[in-house]
Amino acid sequence: MNTLLPTTTAGSLPKPSWLAQPEILWSPWSLEGDALAEGKQDALRVAVHEQTRRGIDIVSDGEQTRQHFVTTFIEHLSGVDFEKRETVRIRDRYDASVPTVVGEVRRERPVFVDDAVFLRGITDRPLKWALPGPMTMVDTLYDAHYKSREKLAWEFAQILNEEARELEAAGVDIIQFDEPSFNVFFDEVADWGVAALERAVEGLKAETAVHICYGYGIKANTDWKAGLGSQWRQYEASFPLLQRSSIDIISLECQHSHVPMDLIELVRGKKVMLGAIDVADERVETPEEVADTLRRALAFVDADNLIPSTNCGMAPFPRRVAEQKLSALTAGARIVRDELARPVRSVA
Numbered sequence: 001m002n003t004l005l006p007t008t009t010a011g012s013l014p015k016p017s018w019l020a021q022p023e024i025l026w027s028p029w030s031l032e033g034d035a036l037a038e039g040k041q042d043a044l045r046v047a048v049h050e051q052t053r054r055g056i057d058i059v060s061d062g063e064q065t066r067q068h069f070v071t072t073f074i075e076h077l078s079g080v081d082f083e084k085r086e087t088v089r090i091r092d093r094y095d096a097s098v099p100t101v102v103g104e105v106r107r108e109r110p111v112f113v114d115d116a117v118f119l120r121g122i123t124d125r126p127l128k129w130a131l132p133g134p135m136t137m138v139d140t141l142y143d144a145h146y147k148s149r150e151k152l153a154w155e156f157a158q159i160l161n162e163e164a165r166e167l168e169a170a171g172v173d174i175i176q177f178d179e180p181s182f183n184v185f186f187d188e189v190a191d192w193g194v195a196a197l198e199r200a201v202e203g204l205k206a207e208t209a210v211h212i213c214y215g216y217g218i219k220a221n222t223d224w225k226a227g228l229g230s231q232w233r234q235y236e237a238s239f240p241l242l243q244r245s246s247i248d249i250i251s252l253e254c255q256h257s258h259v260p261m262d263l264i265e266l267v268r269g270k271k272v273m274l275g276a277i278d279v280a281d282e283r284v285e286t287p288e289e290v291a292d293t294l295r296r297a298l299a300f301v302d303a304d305n306l307i308p309s310t311n312c313g314m315a316p317f318p319r320r321v322a323e324q325k326l327s328a329l330t331a332g333a334r335i336v337r338d339e340l341a342r343p344v345r346s347v348a
């Protein structure tokens, strides 16, 4: 990747209305069988087309082939009973009915590899693929078998590693792990969270990223954020550990958040995927607003290591809003890229 400030997204994009009900999260499919398989591929074509047309440098699948960023992956594993449901508290924030781990978890077949092969076939741009992180997977299930979050996370890390290696072989350039749990369970992050993540990336030649955010703009998250005070310092717990880890890229939320910019200094030396687009507000940022966020971040990250991105996924937005936000991101990055390319003139 030779472009300075290559743009990308955290992951999800809205799905077309013929594939799933628009503007809601975790929307069920509108198609089934062969029509669903074909519909997913067409949605991937649209996602690539829109990202390319709007100047996104590192393209993702827009999560067009999955209903939920964690459970769609888990559906492909054995050892989890989706009929047996328990209510658990997710991210220590909201209650949800979740499937139960009833036995040894195993990946019976590749999960997203066929989708990645398809995506690789329709674009020459660098590809980024997101998988759930081990801790966030654990936090989205009821465990009646291992009875240990750490043990279950370790099993998931090995499974994720198998999937990641196959995604890499399919031509994926960056493998991202979504770990919103890292902003909640600080003791566990230090005890085993980062270690499990490193197990998941073991032996990969592709670049690796971890995405840690404050979630989609749903009510449980906005209520939680409202109680976090004027300075969000959650990253302070995980960043020093990640700085010393083998993960290449740290993805964080920044636009309109109360994250103090200087926390980015804690991952100095790593690449930083900086959220310069708010996903909790439909108002489209101006290019100048995006540029301003990027400029301020450059005090704490080298330009070579800055990857302008979105705060989180954009799945719940109307498509028009998400597309305009992609354009704003590209335009904002271009402003700063041009500034950086301009020779510094000495003042006579």
Ligand SMILES: [Zn+2]
Pocket: 010, 180, 211, 212, 213, 214, 215, 216, 311, 312, 313
């Ligand atoms: Zn996110």
